[in-house]
Amino acid sequence: MTAEGATVSVFRNATSVDDARLLEEHARRVGDAALDFVLDRFANLASARVVVAADQTPAEVAANVRNLATLLAVSAGVDVDVDTNPKILLDP
Numbered sequence: 001m002t003a004e005g006a007t008v009s010v011f012r013n014a015t016s017v018d019d020a021r022l023l024e025e026h027a028r029r030v031g032d033a034a035l036d037f038v039l040d041r042f043a044n045l046a047s048a049r050v051v052v053a054a055d056q057t058p059a060e061v062a063a064n065v066r067n068l069a070t071l072l073a074v075s076a077g078v079d080v081d082v083d084t085n086p087k088i089l090l091d092p
Contacts, residue, residue: 003037005077034072035068037075038068038071038072038075041075042071048067048070048071050064050067050071052064
């Protein structure tokens with residue numbers, strides 16, 4: 001699925017990635033592209049910031065995961081119950 005919501009079929013070149021690394025490579029490429037798209041789309045929304053750092057507390061990691069999940073859902077057009085975390089979509 002493209003960023004615009006269109007469904008497309010993609011066939012890989014048999015020599016591009018060996019089968020043993022296919023899952024890992026797909027996760028890296030698609031995950032990076034999806035994350036970059038979402039973070040770029042909401043870059044001007046301070047309350048939607050997602051921070052990744054080695055020294056985060058479990059609560060900070062959980063808050064970032066919640067923010068990212070909400071941003072992914074909104075990007076996909078899914079209705080989100082913001083009552084559980086209303087600051088995610090409202091910039092102070």
